[in-house]
Amino acid sequence: MTIRAPYRSLRGISAVVALLAIGAVGCSEVSDAVDSAKDGAKKVARQRSVFSLDIGDCYNPNSKDEGTAYSIEIVPCDEAHEGQVVGEFTIDEGNEYPGDDGVSTIADDRCPVEAQKYSPDTWALPEGAALFYYTPTKESWATGDRAVSCTYTSEKSKLSGSLETAKSLKPEQAAYLEGSNAVYEALWANQPEKDAVEDDLAGYKAQAKAVAAALDTHVEGLAGIEGTEVGKLRATLTKAAGNWKKAADAADVDAFYLAYDPAFTDIDPNKSVAARKELGLATTVPADEAEVWAV
Template sequence: MRFSTKSRSLTGIAAAVVVLSVGAAGCGDIVEEAKSGVKKAARTRSVFSLDTGDCYNPSSGKTEGEEVSVEIVPCDEAHEGQVVGGFKIEGETAYPGDDGAAAIAEKRCPAESLTYVSDTWAVPEGVSLFYYYPTAASWATGDRSVSCTYAKESGTFSGSLKNESLNADQLAYLKGANNLYEILWANQPEDSDVEKDFDGYKKQAGEVATALDAHITSLKAIDQPETAKLRGELEKAAEAWADAAAAKDTDSFYVAYDVAFTGIDPNKTVAARTELKLATTVPADDAEVWAG
């Protein structure tokens, strides 16, 4: 999703006011339509002024493409998206291009969103992470903002995605688990062939092993049987990731990696999540990865 630099048109407001004056002459249906139009216009906000927590409907009706404005709605009403984080692009003297700006947003938004949505498993089915980022034209006017949002490409959802009232055990689990999978995907080698990027795969394995060690340490503070059982399984996985990172050849790497990757299958965390009263439905994307 991209920003557009065009100013928000007042056509919607003007049209609503005109229709309202016509309806005042006695057409009830037109009056109601006009009221609806005025209400929507009053809720319209520029994409440059979105705040974390805002629930919205794109004015264009599309979740992807250039967007000028959105309709801000109460989160208990049906909506297509919610802003869950944001940041400003720094360190770039020139516009990085659409692909470059999108890459920056794609890299940072998953981590930014976790501050607001700690348990991504609780996100409704069909709702995915999107982002608004600057276009070349808006960059020229000083726009550096990226808004990270969860949105539904088809249909709507209701309610805020913010995870509230999480206890210490839940927060400890989620912090370690979120970091683990974020590290896994953030360090994904570009080449699917291990032989062509052996060092890249070993680097990923080392980063995941370190993240797993931190996750395991945090789980030790949770005195729950299923969580303790999961910790034991993750300790085995951590050893396998460390072996993969230290592999001298690709054959040794493959042997260790098979155990390592299987060891962090999200399906194996469901019992602990149930015990901790967290969401227990594995996200479709993750389920597909480990099913394959």
């Protein structure tokens, strides 16, 4: 599978060499060598094929570089680790290998959806956690490999504990997150390739239509949740949905912008902080989302 290369045999050799060298060093160095050997042996024992990864597995990759991987080190989630498998799926787009870019595109589309089933509140993720994945190579595809493992990996400090939160959510929290995630998915999944509305009005109108539909569903879901701040957010999102519908029906670029600017502003994540606090959810806007709305 694509990502990182294995070093199982090298780790095994290192452990043996350390043990053989003990007789030639002092007591302190002997102790260090023994500890190093034990660590090396533990890493070897924890090696698992990337083809057998399961959702929930916490791991350390055997290399920092992207490339081909055959094994990784599986560790208990209460130990410091670099990544955790948070979703998986099987590629079923025909028998022919989609190509490296094709596989990446499929993973880009599916992994965010699968990851949200395991960790619905992306605001609660540790700072620096990024979505990553292991995918089939052309060679493994020929042997029947179709599995994609979606993982969160730490780009800064190591992770601690499991990222699984879905099972601990209260019904109202789950309902809020389902609607909220669908709105942002509609926004980014339908993002036109052109930067300027003038260059692709039809594409931007299609995006607006998708966001409006997602907002309608989100607003409907919020109707069953009690709370003053949730009620305020529902009113804001109702207004936003109306403006997204106006943008979707715009006759020209000028009419689109008149509706789009307030529509976009009213789904600013900062407007949901008070409702999230009321619901007992994370309240710190992720840096990447904050940057988008700050533009």
